[in-house]
Amino acid sequence: MPTNETALNLVDGLFQVSFLLQERLSRIAAAHDLSIVQVRLLAILRDREPGMLELARHLGLKKSSLSGLVDRAAARGLVERLPSPADGRAAHIRSTPEGRKLSRIIERRVGKELAPLLETLSPTERDHFLGALGQVLSAAGKRK
């Protein structure tokens, strides 16, 4: 069954690439004293000011886990808590200029490190690759 064979190898290859990306990102983040989850936090806050619950959902965390995460980011001046005008219980989280700057630095650095890994692919191959990734995300409901 060659089809199943490919499917199996695909799962394997996907995880190998996934771990590769996580390692690279982790190393780059660590060079700026950040963890992967802090990088994700800053990335989300680049175009949003969500509440704690919404942020927890985006990151797949419990709200209590997020409290500490935001505490540590806030202590470093990367994010700040804003009281919600509409709801006295709620807080909105906003990244500071320094937080956004750091996020951009990380993003650029990651792009620069990963570019060589993609340059061996022809433009056509890249298009197909991107298409396949899109289909996977779509099938997972991560894209409309």
Added chain:
Amino acid sequence: MPTNETALNLVDGLFQVSFLLQERLSRIAAAHDLSIVQVRLLAILRDREPGMLELARHLGLKKSSLSGLVDRAAARGLVERLPSPADGRAAHIRSTPEGRKLSRIIERRVGKELAPLLETLSPTERDHFLGALGQVLSAAGKRK
């Protein structure tokens, strides 16, 4: 520059898929009271009996980090330490039958959960996808 555009989207798409995989794996592992790193540990031990340093290198960890990791896995009866006959300082780590069984269960479960995400791709698309992943790994030096 459409080529750079695709490259940028590719990095983005790769990370989206990567986080998707990590979340799925994490959830499946957690259902068996395992972390991702414990799953990786058991996977490595499926066909090897490495020493602590070699294991640390495979996992990208410091040897001291590995001590605790192996401690916890051993306490659950998933792995065991064997004295090295050749070197009195060294230990070899071996997975127990239960550890190997658990590793197979996780692997099957992951395959079953991810299969639907790949079924939307045609056999040809899968081949191309697998080829692209292989090229990325190759460029990263993760493959000969």
Added chain:
DNA sequence: TATTGTTATACTCTATAACTATA
């Protein structure tokens, strides 16, 4: 009562530095 968020507590994971035992 229900919801938003924090706090208390406990555990895993990781690192650095110091240590033990063997080579």
Added chain:
DNA sequence: TATAGTTATAGAGTATAACAATA
């Protein structure tokens, strides 16, 4: 001296459960 591994210690990240304040 050098190497394989453990231990001590510290901090991040996560979860559950209990709590406070507001809706």
